[in-house]
Amino acid sequence: xxxxxxxxxxxEVWTRxxxxxxxxxxxALHLMAIVVAPLAMSPASPLMVSIWSCFRPYxxxxxxxxxxxxxxxxxxxxxxxxxELEFADGSKSEGxxxxxREHSPRLLYHRHFMLSEYANRLAVDESRKADLDxxxxxxxEYLLTAHNAARVTLHLRRHYIPTPEHVxxxxxxxxxxxxxxxxxxxxxxxxxxTAPAENESPSAPITEQSLDGLAFEPADDIPPQLVVR
Amino acid sequence: MTPSSSSAQPTLIEQWNQxxxxxxxxxxxxxxxxxxxxxxxYSHLVWAIxxxxxxGSQSWLNASAVTAIGNxxxxxxxxxxxxxxxxxxxxxxxxxxVTAICLAIGLLTRAAAIVSFCFVLAxxxxxxAALYGFDQVIGFMTLYLAIGPSGSTxxxxxxxxxxxxxxxxxxxxxxxxxxxxxxxxxxYFFAGVSKLKGVTWWNGxxxxxxxxxxxxxxxxxxxxxxxxxxxxxxxxxxxWWEVSYPALVWNRxxxxxxxxxxxxxxxxxxxxxxxxxxxxxxxxxxxxxxPPHVVRTAVTNLKTVLNxxxxxxxxxxxxxxxxxxxx
Numbered sequence: 001x002x003x004x005x006x007x008x009x010x011x012e013v014w015t016r017x018x019x020x021x022x023x024x025x026x027x028a029l030h031l032m033a034i035v036v037a038p039l040a041m042s043p044a045s046p047l048m049v050s051i052w053s054c055f056r057p058y059x060x061x062x063x064x065x066x067x068x069x070x071x072x073x074x075x076x077x078x079x080x081x082x083x084e085l086e087f088a089d090g091s092k093s094e095g096x097x098x099x100x101r102e103h104s105p106r107l108l109y110h111r112h113f114m115l116s117e118y119a120n121r122l123a124v125d126e127s128r129k130a131d132l133d134x135x136x137x138x139x140x141e142y143l144l145t146a147h148n149a150a151r152v153t154l155h156l157r158r159h160y161i162p163t164p165e166h167v168x169x170x171x172x173x174x175x176x177x178x179x180x181x182x183x184x185x186x187x188x189x190x191x192x193x194t195a196p197a198e199n200e201s202p203s204a205p206i207t208e209q210s211l212d213g214l215a216f217e218p219a220d221d222i223p224p225q226l227v228v229r
Numbered sequence: 230m231t232p233s234s235s236s237a238q239p240t241l242i243e244q245w246n247q248x249x250x251x252x253x254x255x256x257x258x259x260x261x262x263x264x265x266x267x268x269x270x271y272s273h274l275v276w277a278i279x280x281x282x283x284x285g286s287q288s289w290l291n292a293s294a295v296t297a298i299g300n301x302x303x304x305x306x307x308x309x310x311x312x313x314x315x316x317x318x319x320x321x322x323x324x325x326x327v328t329a330i331c332l333a334i335g336l337l338t339r340a341a342a343i344v345s346f347c348f349v350l351a352x353x354x355x356x357x358a359a360l361y362g363f364d365q366v367i368g369f370m371t372l373y374l375a376i377g378p379s380g381s382t383x384x385x386x387x388x389x390x391x392x393x394x395x396x397x398x399x400x401x402x403x404x405x406x407x408x409x410x411x412x413x414x415x416x417y418f419f420a421g422v423s424k425l426k427g428v429t430w431w432n433g434x435x436x437x438x439x440x441x442x443x444x445x446x447x448x449x450x451x452x453x454x455x456x457x458x459x460x461x462x463x464x465x466x467x468x469w470w471e472v473s474y475p476a477l478v479w480n481r482x483x484x485x486x487x488x489x490x491x492x493x494x495x496x497x498x499x500x501x502x503x504x505x506x507x508x509x510x511x512x513x514x515x516x517x518x519x520p521p522h523v524v525r526t527a528v529t530n531l532k533t534v535l536n537x538x539x540x541x542x543x544x545x546x547x548x549x550x551x552x553x554x555x556x
Contacts, residue, residue, distance in 0.1 A: 015400075020246065027404070031411060038423075057303045063354070063364075064369060066416075068416045070420045072424045072426065072430075073428075078444035105275060105278075107272065107363070110504070115358055115359055118358035135294045138290055142291075159442075161441045163437075167451050174443055
């Protein structure tokens with residue numbers, strides 16, 4: 001028998017009742033695990049969460065812990081990270097990720113896109129503020145090193161989706177009224193971290209512009225802390 | 230029901246065994262292996278392009294960030310040990326790429342599939358916040374390729390195996406194919422039912438949310454704002470197709486419709502919303518529903534056409550060789 005090709009002997013293994021029974025049990029457990037993973041996504045019943053926690057080591061280890069909630073419950077706005085860099089000589093520059101001009105090919109762009117989307121996922125959950133801080137600190141430290149900068153300030157940008165009526169009225173997809181930002185913090189190369197100012201804190205309400213009329217905003221995902229840029 | 234018809238009815242256990250343990254031609258699995266191997270190789274190439282940003286000592290996600298994201302102790306990655314050495318990281322990317330190519334061409338396939346899956350896990354656990362549907366699909370497909378004899382056909386392994394030892398049907402191929410099919414059904418079912426909570430999937434404007442999303446958009450379809458009925462149709466066909474897929478794809482009459490819609494949806498998403506890699510991965514998963522005899526016939530016909538066309542190529546006239554003068 002070689003690695004290359006299973007022989008008849010390998011197929012015969014499957015015909016043994018003991019092998020079939022064991023394989024059947026493993027298959028059934030595996031199928032149960034991959035069904036429980038999406039069922040345990042919030043909102044989930046305590047029953048499903050407790051079953052999922054039994055399977056979690058297996059699901060995590062084999063990268064099978066997926067909810068498959070693509071574009072659900074509604075296609076929502078995009079989230080990006082805008083950053084302002086300050087260099088030792090006093091000069092400044094600005095960047096955005098994901099950025100199709102910088103992150104190519106498209107698969108690399110999507111990997112950066114998922115990073116900024118993940119930051120939003122933590123940002124909309126008040127109970128995960130410490131996790132958001134750890135994530136943004138990691139982003140900040142990377143940007144400081146990659147650009148050899150002295151300070152970096154990060155902002156979470158939410159790009160709302162215009163309605164068909166907006167587009168028909170001549171508004172561009174990137175019209176400033178569809179772009180809102182909240183500060184995430186300032187990080188310095190010497191390790192000093194500055195939290196957002198009090199009036200820009202994550203708990204500050206939307207100050208200027210009503211979100212009425214902006215479509216595709218999932219009702220349970222409106223963070224009260226967005227600050228209009 | 231008469232006693233005779235009752236006895237002819239297979240029991241649940243017999244149906245289970247028939248579903249899982251009937252030997253099949255591994256032709257479908259062989260084609261899926263080629264596709265997944267190529268996509269994995271591309272994925273590793275792209276990881277290598279962003280090696281410093283994603284795997285270096287100062288990367289987008291440092292250890293504290295990955296812990297904060299909630300990766301459990303079962304999701305550790307050996308790539309953490311290599312973050313200080315760009316050379317070792319480069320070698321790792323190269324090894325992952327070569328392994329994926331071995332999987333695609335079917336060289337030492339079983340070993341290549343197992344090692345490829347280990348690489349998938351190592352990369353996914355190192356960067357859990359940089360992954361999306363593409364990685365999920367490639368991940369579970371690679372796992373199942375490692376279970377079945379995916380290299381027993383359309384592979385270098387087959388070419389190197391004496392004809393009498395080649396596998397024409399295998400229970401392992403059936404188990405792997407069934408797992409792929411069922412996992413895809415689970416994916417579509419939950420993708421579909423999770424949308425039923427959303428207002429825009431009911432009012433018919435959800436697809437507009439993708440069309441007018443500048444970060445996804447690669448083709449400008451905003452002219453559809455004047456054609457809301459088309460947006461409604463696309464939205465509601467998409468969601469009902471996803472919800473009904475797990476039931477209708479098993480019926481031989483409705484399967485072609487389900488698969489045709491899969492091609493339309495995934496190529497459409499790939500072309501217009503910049504997710505061609507995800508679209509190709511999903512189409513490969515859908516390919517598992519093509520019966521092996523159809524795949525075998527198509528490949529045989531393709532070989533015949535290619536052989537015929539190569540024979541039709543004009544041959545150069547033989548060169549006239551003038552013997553060198555002897556001294």
